[in-house]
Amino acid sequence: xxxxxxxxxxxxxxxxxxxxxxxxxxxxxxxxxxxxxxxxxxxxxxxxxxxxxxxxxxxxxxxxxxxxxxxxxxxxxxxxxxxxxxxxxxxxxxxxxxxxxxxxxxxxxxxxxxxxxxxxxxxxxxxxxxxxxxxxxxxxxxxxxxxxxxxxxxxxxxxxxxxxxxxxxxxxxxxxxxxxxxxxxxxxxxxxxxxxxxxxxxxxxxxxxxxxxxxxxxxxxxxxxxxxxxxxxxxxxxxxxxxxxxxxxxxxxxxxxxxxxxxxxxxxxxxxxxxxxxxxxxxxxxxxxxxx
Amino acid sequence: xxxxxxxxxxxxxxxxxxxxxxxxxxxxxxxxxxxxxxxxxxxxxxxxxxxxxxxxxxxxxxxxxxxxxxxxxxxxxxxxxxxxxxxxxxxxxxxxxxxxxxxxxxxxxxxxxx
Numbered sequence: 001x002x003x004x005x006x007x008x009x010x011x012x013x014x015x016x017x018x019x020x021x022x023x024x025x026x027x028x029x030x031x032x033x034x035x036x037x038x039x040x041x042x043x044x045x046x047x048x049x050x051x052x053x054x055x056x057x058x059x060x061x062x063x064x065x066x067x068x069x070x071x072x073x074x075x076x077x078x079x080x081x082x083x084x085x086x087x088x089x090x091x092x093x094x095x096x097x098x099x100x101x102x103x104x105x106x107x108x109x110x111x112x113x114x115x116x117x118x119x120x121x122x123x124x125x126x127x128x129x130x131x132x133x134x135x136x137x138x139x140x141x142x143x144x145x146x147x148x149x150x151x152x153x154x155x156x157x158x159x160x161x162x163x164x165x166x167x168x169x170x171x172x173x174x175x176x177x178x179x180x181x182x183x184x185x186x187x188x189x190x191x192x193x194x195x196x197x198x199x200x201x202x203x204x205x206x207x208x209x210x211x212x213x214x215x216x217x218x219x220x221x222x223x224x225x226x227x228x229x230x231x232x233x234x235x236x237x238x239x240x241x242x243x244x245x246x247x248x249x250x251x252x253x254x255x256x257x258x259x260x261x262x263x264x265x266x267x268x269x270x271x272x273x274x275x276x277x278x279x280x281x282x283x284x285x286x287x288x289x290x291x292x
Numbered sequence: 293x294x295x296x297x298x299x300x301x302x303x304x305x306x307x308x309x310x311x312x313x314x315x316x317x318x319x320x321x322x323x324x325x326x327x328x329x330x331x332x333x334x335x336x337x338x339x340x341x342x343x344x345x346x347x348x349x350x351x352x353x354x355x356x357x358x359x360x361x362x363x364x365x366x367x368x369x370x371x372x373x374x375x376x377x378x379x380x381x382x383x384x385x386x387x388x389x390x391x392x393x394x395x396x397x398x399x400x401x402x403x404x405x406x
Contacts (some may be wrong), residue, residue, distance in 0.1 A: 054308075054309065071368060075383050079390065086394050220360070232397060237331070238315070238347055239347075242350050242354065246316070
């Protein structure tokens, strides 16, 4: 019973910090499950992948009704993310626990480095800036929505106080990046926003806000593609997964309210150190060294 | 389109989380043997539910959660078809086909494991 409550609490904290730092719950939840609760890596990934469905669906409800998510582009890229996720899920299902820990540790270090450089938002904005300097930025098209092509879209930006219209370019490259993002999502039980958002802004000319919302829109469907694999392979522990999914959902819902106030530089720095320590501990476990 | 998708996601999410919560209460009231703490293969879910198994209710909640994004794809598919967007109707069908392949793989594995 105490373990169950601790699991729920960990889920809530993962959701809270994930929302405050702009991360999915996976990078927090999986290390805690494996290092603190000694849950096998496959079970932890399965719990995370199911929890990701809950949090991304909750966020998508708002993004979709605010018209920030580009549904046509999202559906198109989902063909690549879902195929990638199935392959990632199958790879994970047949990979040894230790190898997955090592790969996850590398991903944690990548996440920490990305956070220190300003996270998804900064990467997205850098992508927008690079696209603009190349003269490729396709926002504010003179002809308005009629000029946005089949995959382009438009939304109202309250900060800019105007409608933003954009065209989508380099779709094949975007499909490639989406496949890789789906692959990592299926392999490690993560959302993959750190790959998709920069790809959409930098390669495809999608404004950051629309890219983040569209990436989130895709996460649920992508996660399901590998969740079915994990479920079928028997890696879903219903109690652990339920506590984690409910906890992360509640935490992320609460966190959405106070996230803007929390995202201080100090928090990011502290958390990056935590991620690196987790990466070291998971690597040590993978190499068979005694941890705790 | 966006309103329909938003409603489908909201209904699926709240329904699945409510069933999952109920399952957790049932499991807390009547704790199952540790050996029973594994997700039931999907074909065995109905039998588990008929026997009033808390783990089966928990599994049903998680399966409903997993089907929420699938329902979202179906909703988009129907809306695109009704609006006459042939290209995106086909694309949605493609996504649904990939998800169906994954589900069939899970059912097949579940059937053989069970």
